[in-house]
Amino acid sequence: MNKFYPDSSVEIQGFTAKFYDYIMNIMTFGGYSLFIKKAIKMMGILPNDQILDFGAGTGRNALLMNKYLSEKGEIRGLEISELMINQFKSKTKNYKNVNIINQRIDQPFEFEEKYNKVFISFVFHGFPFEIQKHIIQNAFNALKENGEFIILDFNEFITDKTPFYFRIPFKIIECKYAFEYVERDWKKILSEFSFNEFREKLFLGKHIRLLKAKKRDNK
Numbered sequence: 434m435n436k437f438y439p440d441s442s443v444e445i446q447g448f449t450a451k452f453y454d455y456i457m458n459i460m461t462f463g464g465y466s467l468f469i470k471k472a473i474k475m476m477g478i479l480p481n482d483q484i485l486d487f488g489a490g491t492g493r494n495a496l497l498m499n500k501y502l503s504e505k506g507e508i509r510g511l512e513i514s515e516l517m518i519n520q521f522k523s524k525t526k527n528y529k530n531v532n533i534i535n536q537r538i539d540q541p542f543e544f545e546e547k548y549n550k551v552f553i554s555f556v557f558h559g560f561p562f563e564i565q566k567h568i569i570q571n572a573f574n575a576l577k578e579n580g581e582f583i584i585l586d587f588n589e590f591i592t593d594k595t596p597f598y599f600r601i602p603f604k605i606i607e608c609k610y611a612f613e614y615v616e617r618d619w620k621k622i623l624s625e626f627s628f629n630e631f632r633e634k635l636f637l638g639k640h641i642r643l644l645k646a647k648k649r650d651n652k
Contacts, residue, residue, distance in 0.1 A: 437537075437539070438559070438560060438561065438564070438610075440608055440609055440610065441559040441560065441608050441610060442559050442606065442607055442608035442610075442611070443488070443555070443556050443558070443559025443560070443608075444513075444514075444559070468636065468637075468641075469493070469494065469497065469554070470497055471636075472554075472585050472634070472636065472643050473494065473497045473498055473501075474501075475634045475643055476498070476501075476550070476552070476583055476643070476645075477645075478498055478501035478502065478506075478550070479501075479506075479549070480501070480502055480503035480505070480506055481502075481503055481505045481506050482501075482502060482506050482507075482549040482550055483506065483507045483509075483546065483547075483548045483549050483550075484498060484502075484506070484507065484508045484509070484548060484549065484550045484551075484552060485508075485509050485511065485548040485550070485551045485552070485572075485575050486498070486508055486509065486510040486511065486552050486553075487511055487538045487551060487552065487553040487556060487557075487568065487571075487572070488511065488512060488538060488553055488554070488556035489510025489511060489512045489517075489521055489533055490510075490512060490514075490517050490520075490521070490554075491517050491520040491521055491524065492510070492520060492521035492522075492523075492524035492525050492531075492533070493524070494552070494554055495508045495510055495521065495524075495525055495531050495533075496524060496525065496528075496531075498552070499525075499528055499530070499531055502530065504530065505530075506530060507530045507531070507532075508530065508531045508532070509532055509533070509534070509548075510531075510532070510533035510534070511533070511534060511536040511537075511538050512533055512534075512535065512536070513535060513536070513537055515535070518533055518535060521533045538553075538556075538568055538571060539560060539564045539567055539568055540567070541567070541570075541571065542571060543574070544575060547575065547576060547577040547580070548575050548576055548577065548580060549576075549577060549580050549581070550576075550580060550581050550582075550583055551572040551575055551576055551580070551581070551582050551583065552583045552585070553568070553572075553582075553583070553584055553585070553586070554585040554586070555585065555586055556586075557584055557586050557614070558586050558587055558607075558610060558611045558614040558615070559608060559610055559611065560610060561610060562610075562613060562617075565614075566622075566626075569582070569622070569623065569626045569628075570626060573626050573627065573628070573648060576648045577648070578648060579647055579648060580647070580648045581645050581646065581647050581648070582623070582628060582645075582646045582647075582648070583643065583644070583645050583646075584619070584642075584643075584644045584646075585641075585642075585643050585644075586614075586641070586642065586644075587611065587614060587615050587640065587641060587642070588615070588635060588639055588640055588641060588642035589615055589616065589617065589618065589619065589642075590615050590639075590640060591615075591616070592604070592612060592615065595640065596638065599637070599638065599640055619644065620644075620646075623646045627648065627649040628646035628647060628648060628649065629646070629647055629649050630645075630646070630647040631644065631645065631646055631647075632644075632645040633645065
């Protein structure tokens with residue numbers, strides 16, 4: 434499958450998609466697994482939450498989120514990589530309340546049901562800005578009133594002022610969209626789409642952020 438955005442680093446294919454979790458664990462000496470568990474714990478998932486997972490990947494995040502759900506809670510993953518979808522289905526096959534569909538998050542879509550939370554993890558930064566705005570709108574449309582759009586991704590920073598241990602890997606690995614992403618005021622941008630009541634948790638020397646934005650009650 435050809436990439437929709439050739440300059441992006443988040444469209445994972447081939448070998449990397451097939452062994453994504455293993456690669457992340459090896460590259461971070463197991464640190465990524467511990468970090469993602471901590472971040473998901475901080476999402477504030479309630480037992481009956483209905484969660485939409487944008488760019489759901491292999492299902493690792495879905496399984497971690499599902500630990501906080503009751504049988505009435507649900508997770509629906511959206512993903513376009515068939516290799517990752519197959520891994521997701523294999524990992525979650527014993528959970529009736531966790532499912533995945535092949536769906537692009539950068540194109541308009543509609544579901545009959547609305548969700549309490551839309552979660553996107555280390556995917557958002559890899560799209561062009563105009564496409565990121567489409568993703569925000571999709572999240573808004575999918576949420577119930579007072580639902581939360583939760584973004585786990587890079588924080589805002591000036592790349593050349595970051596410590597070398599972060600700056601060098603960032604410059605080597607990340608795509609041009611990431612450099613643009615970290616320089617934008619995302620709270621201001623999200624507020625333009627009727628999100629407010631922002632809350633955040635910071636990690637890795639404040640370079641990574643879990644940002645929660647609530648869908649504004651228009652009543």
